[in-house]
Amino acid sequence: MDWGEINLKNEVILEAVGLKKYFPIETGFLKKSIEYVHAIDTVNIKVNKGEALGIVGESGCGKSTLAQVLVNIYSPTEGKIFFEGVDVSPKAARNSLGFKKNIQMVFQDPFWSLNPRKMVRDIIMEPLKVHRIVEYECFDTEIERLMDMVGIGKKRMFSYPHEFSGGERQRIAIARALAARPKLVILDEPTSSIDTLSQAEILNLLIELRDEFNLSYILISHDLSVVHFLSDRLAVMYLGKIVEIGKTETVFNLMYHPYTQALMKAIPLISSNGTVQNIEALEGNVPSAINPPKGCRFHTRCYKCQEICRNKEPELREFEDGHFAACHFANQS
Ligand SMILES: Nc1ncnc2c1ncn2[C@@H]1O[C@H](COP(=O)(O)OP(=O)(O)O)[C@@H](O)[C@H]1O
Ligand code: SF4
Ligand SMILES: [Mg+2]
Numbered sequence: 181m182d183w184g185e186i187n188l189k190n191e192v193i194l195e196a197v198g199l200k201k202y203f204p205i206e207t208g209f210l211k212k213s214i215e216y217v218h219a220i221d222t223v224n225i226k227v228n229k230g231e232a233l234g235i236v237g238e239s240g241c242g243k244s245t246l247a248q249v250l251v252n253i254y255s256p257t258e259g260k261i262f263f264e265g266v267d268v269s270p271k272a273a274r275n276s277l278g279f280k281k282n283i284q285m286v287f288q289d290p291f292w293s294l295n296p297r298k299m300v301r302d303i304i305m306e307p308l309k310v311h312r313i314v315e316y317e318c319f320d321t322e323i324e325r326l327m328d329m330v331g332i333g334k335k336r337m338f339s340y341p342h343e344f345s346g347g348e349r350q351r352i353a354i355a356r357a358l359a360a361r362p363k364l365v366i367l368d369e370p371t372s373s374i375d376t377l378s379q380a381e382i383l384n385l386l387i388e389l390r391d392e393f394n395l396s397y398i399l400i401s402h403d404l405s406v407v408h409f410l411s412d413r414l415a416v417m418y419l420g421k422i423v424e425i426g427k428t429e430t431v432f433n434l435m436y437h438p439y440t441q442a443l444m445k446a447i448p449l450i451s452s453n454g455t456v457q458n459i460e461a462l463e464g465n466v467p468s469a470i471n472p473p474k475g476c477r478f479h480t481r482c483y484k485c486q487e488i489c490r491n492k493e494p495e496l497r498e499f500e501d502g503h504f505a506a507c508h509f510a511n512q513s
Pocket of ligand 1: 217243246
């Protein structure tokens with residue numbers, strides 16, 4: 181498979197090719213030397229129209245950086261981004277209103293992402309104005325429609341973010357994202373800061389909205405049960421790289437990469453008496469992204485590690501149709 185090829189027949193909405201984001205940091209005596217955090221390091225992804233791509237991995241593996249490069253909060257250090265087949269890698273293309281309208285982001289904590297000094301009406305109105313979605317006279321009708329869509333009573337449009345619960349604030353953030361009528365929504369840990377019941381309601385709402393508006397999603401979470409619920413395909417990230425990607429069910433069933441296996445084993449289980457327990461916590465810490473391990477980045481924590489793993493970086497290889505894993509011993513037990 182050629183990652184660089186744009187396949188319009190499959191209706192690819194977004195494609196990233198060889199994407200890198202390195203953050204420079206000053207280190208050493210008098211902060212004279214510059215080192216780089218390799219936050220994302222040669223990532224290739226495709227998202228099809230109407231599809232939800234889940235991205236999972238431990239904290240610090242580069243999920244949020246990837247999202248922020250894709251929505252143009254950060255410029256990539258290297259690599260190309262295509263939206264509906266058009267190269268939007270040049271800054272001017274990513275800064276265009278058309279691109280900004282089509283790709284919207286919902287952040288982890290709606291408390292920080294919603295301006296506390298603005299009423300909900302003004303928060304949702306902003307994208308309507310910027311992207312000229314409806315005429316001025318229709319703003320309130322459109323805001324009411326959006327609030328209704330996410331299950332918040334329209335009378336509350338004159339309230340401020342602090343007057344809502346965490347789950348309700350996240351619904352408002354979703355309404356604001358959808359106000360622009362985007363084609364792709366990137367959700368970065370959308371349910372991590374809200375209670376379990378609201379989490380389930382938000383995930384169901386996202387499914388309904390996707391079906392109604394043929395939306396595509398990139399859903400980022402450290403929580404495998406969240407991505408399992410919503411994603412058609414799943415990418416597993418480790419230390420800035422995708423180590424396994426494929427259909428969600430296939431990744432869950434086959435778990436070719438030892439890191440995917442370790443993540444699965446660390447899923448919290450609910451026992452019969454209602455207590456939550458991990459069957460096996462992931463051992464060791466994620467190594468520094470400033471000096472990532474040579475060879476396979478997972479070798480310092482991998483039970484299968486052999487000499488080759490310390491020296492040669494494994495490439496993403498295709499095992500089944502569209503199922504890739506980056507491990508020298510992926511299909512060997
Ligand atoms: N603005 C930044 N400057 C320097 N390093 C950063 C910055 N943002 C993120 N990082 C680093 O990049 C790596 C990936 O972070 P992040 O994308 O937030 O991971 P995740 O979302 O998976 O937890 C981490 O090592 C983090 O410390
Ligand atoms: S390449 Fe080696 S160290 Fe890396 S995941 Fe595979 S077996 Fe483990
Ligand atoms: Mg994050």
